[in-house]
Amino acid sequence: MSLYFSDKYVDLEAYVPGEQPRDQQYIKLNTNENPFPPHPAVTEAVRKEAEKLQLYSDPECLDMRRTLAAQLGLEPEELIMTNGSDEVLNFAFMAFCDDHMPAVFPDITYGFYRVFAQVNCVPWRDVPLQEDLTIDVRDFYHSAGTVFIANPNAPTGIALTRDEIRKIIEQNPYSVVVVDEAYVDFGAESCLPLIREYDNLLVTQTFSKSRSLAGGRLGFGAGNEELIRDLNTVRYSVNPYNVNRMTLAAGIACMENDGYNRENCQVIKENREWAAKELKKLGFDMTESMTNFLFVRHPKADGEKLYRELKERGILIRHFSTERIRDYNRITVGTREQMETLVRTIAQIL
Secondary structure (H helix, E strand, C coil), X not given: CCCCCCHHHCCCCCCCCCCCCCCCCCEECCCCCCCCCCCHHHHHHHHHHHHHCCCCCCCCCHHHHHHHHHHHCCCHHHEXXXXXXXXXXXXXXXXXXXXXXXXXXXXXXXXXXXXXXXXXXXXXXXECCCCCCCCCHHXXXXXXXXXXXXXXXXXXXXXXXXXXXXXXXXXXXCCCEEEECCCHHHCCCXXXXXXXXXXXXXXXEECCCCCCCCCCCCEEXXXXXHHHHHHHHHHHHHCCCCCCHHHHHHHHHHHHCHHHHHHHHHHHHHHHHHHHHHHHHCCCEEXXXXXXXXXXXXXXXXXXXXXXXXXXXXXXXXXXXXXXXXXXXXXXXXXXXXXXXXXXXXXXXX
């Protein structure tokens, strides 16, 4: 670091994104991208909007919010649009966490939560998962802090039920509970229906996974109007034009053709079940995934070694060095052809 880097960030451990290699062509199963392209209408909408790039985007994202609200059964005032769901999560750390309201989240979860706490200089506390990597909701009762729950959790893929989330919300009436639903469309229950029951609930989702727009960078937060106003106060103080014109056009076209996205999600779920079954035949253990990835380990294969040997053979998966999960690898669910190649290659390695 330079001599000028602020002391407040001297111990900051930045988030490490998944590999995006350019040295060769890989079967890319490491960053949980959707294997299917967006609907053709999305591409056409982006092309048309590219002709207007001399103009700023709508800071209110009004057409996007109206389209999304109609699909979700919400009001536009209950939504905030952001540059990926990472941005709305960061806004939540900025708006709802401070020295008197620390951030609280599981010890094995989305790595950005710890980074957001550090970069925003707010205290945080992580809560250990159970031995089987599940969340015991009672560990989050009376948390005395802003709770962040990825549901389904990442990288474990395990989901809580809506009623279990409800218990966490009810046991934290004086703090915000943020439910990060990046993977909810692959089999879990969304908590969006609860935002009108609880004024301390914020639900976040992304267009990156189930809606094939990882490269478009679009996400949103849903909550009662007062929570959304708080988040917009932060947004207008940081980056009011946070979602560009082409991404807004892509998001609207995407939601107008959401049946296409749902069909793709169903195929991914079918591929997930097929791959899980085949990997179990090879001796793998795994969590019960409700996501577009599998979290697996083999009793006779070192997780990091398997990751490296697959990479040498042109297949990327994600390995984590965290002590509790270093035996595991996270495998994105791709097309059936990709999963067949993965299983065949792993069998050869084993």
